[in-house]
Amino acid sequence: MSRIAYVNGHYQNLRDAAVNVEDRGYQFADGIYEVCEIIGGRMVDFPRHMARMQRSLRELRIAEAMPLASLKIVMEEVVRRNRIDYGIVYLQISRGVAHRDHGFPSPEVKPSVVVTAKSLNLAKNQATAERGIKVITTAENRWPRVDIKTVCLLPNVLARQEARDKGAYEAWYVDAGGFVTEGASCNAWIVTKDGKVVTRTAASGILAGITRAVLINVLEAMQLKLEERNFTPDEAYHAAEAFVSSASQIVMPVVSIDGHAIGDGKPGGIAKRLRAEFHRFAAIS
Ligand code: PDD
Numbered sequence: 373m374s375r376i377a378y379v380n381g382h383y384q385n386l387r388d389a390a391v392n393v394e395d396r397g398y399q400f401a402d403g404i405y406e407v408c409e410i411i412g413g414r415m416v417d418f419p420r421h422m423a424r425m426q427r428s429l430r431e432l433r434i435a436e437a438m439p440l441a442s443l444k445i446v447m448e449e450v451v452r453r454n455r456i457d458y459g460i461v462y463l464q465i466s467r468g469v470a471h472r473d474h475g476f477p478s479p480e481v482k483p484s485v486v487v488t489a490k491s492l493n494l495a496k497n498q499a500t501a502e503r504g505i506k507v508i509t510t511a512e513n514r515w516p517r518v519d520i521k522t523v524c525l526l527p528n529v530l531a532r533q534e535a536r537d538k539g540a541y542e543a544w545y546v547d548a549g550g551f552v553t554e555g556a557s558c559n560a561w562i563v564t565k566d567g568k569v570v571t572r573t574a575a576s577g578i579l580a581g582i583t584r585a586v587l588i589n590v591l592e593a594m595q596l597k598l599e600e601r602n603f604t605p606d607e608a609y610h611a612a613e614a615f616v617s618s619a620s621q622i623v624m625p626v627v628s629i630d631g632h633a634i635g636d637g638k639p640g641g642i643a644k645r646l647r648a649e650f651h652r653f654a655a656i657s
Contacts (some may be wrong), residue, residue: 373431378488379391383547395468408463410456421582427520428520433476459489463578464523465485467484471490473502478567501647502639507555510546518578542556542558542616545604550605552602558624559617562603563614570600587623603625612635614634624647
């Protein structure tokens with residue numbers, strides 16, 4: 373079955389789908405994106421993803437390309453046409469197409485909208501979660517507005533590749549103060565030896581993950597103690613557990629950081645419980 377993409381009003385075979393070479397997303401990374409998990413063919417936490425998308429657009433002064441209700445129909449249609457049961461749907465909106473000039477196009481142009489979807493292998497994902505992943509740390513080198521979900525991901529690409537080159541799965545950024553910010557494409561968490569779940573506040577240095585926000589509700593419901601505060605790699609090396617969160621991985625246990633085994637070197641109990649409980653708290657539309 374060929375995969376289908378939506379590009380500016382048209383559903384097309386993915387292999388033929390293309391944007392204009394003067395699309396500002398292509399030339400300047402002048403655009404934003406969202407990734408929603410698909411479970412049983414349905415989008416997970418769609419309203420929260422759309423609220424964050426609207427905020428990203430506002431922060432970059434990109435116009436809303438279409439009403440939210442229409443966008444939802446398009447995203448559902450891409451999921452349906454690709455027959456995704458478990459996977460992700462990807463939405464990208466750029467400022468649009470204009471002759472190359474750094475300043476915003478004047479008059480304003482219509483934003484470009486692209487939606488794709490892909491199946492993920494649930495069994496493989498689960499097997500990875502049962503083993504846990506290895507993480508390395510790397511110096512934070514992104515722009516300060518990482519709160520906006522832009523497609524400007526070159527530092528993230530390089531960090532992920534550095535992790536792979538070192539035999540790990542993900543890289544955690546460490547800021548100039550020596551504190552972990554987040555992963556190349558996920559939020560970072562640790563669990564202290566006395567059972568407190570720690571993650572950096574969303575006030576600076578990270579993307580406010582939707583999975584992170586839902587997990588905070590799960591923690592409350594499970595009566596686990598949350599501490600939103602900075603932590604260092606050294607604290608993480610000695611933590612009882614560590615894990616990452618994102619729409620495509622939900623909760624993925626971390627068993628090694630920079631070669632230091634975390635806890636007993638196996639996925640931690642709290643990470644496993646959070647992973648198991650997550651979808652009871654997520655909004656599935
Ligand atoms: N990444 N931080 C960064 C830098 C991310 O790229 C992501 C998500 C997150 C977690 O956000 P959420 O829980 O809303 O997915 C945090 C997506 C999945 C990606 O780039 O594929």
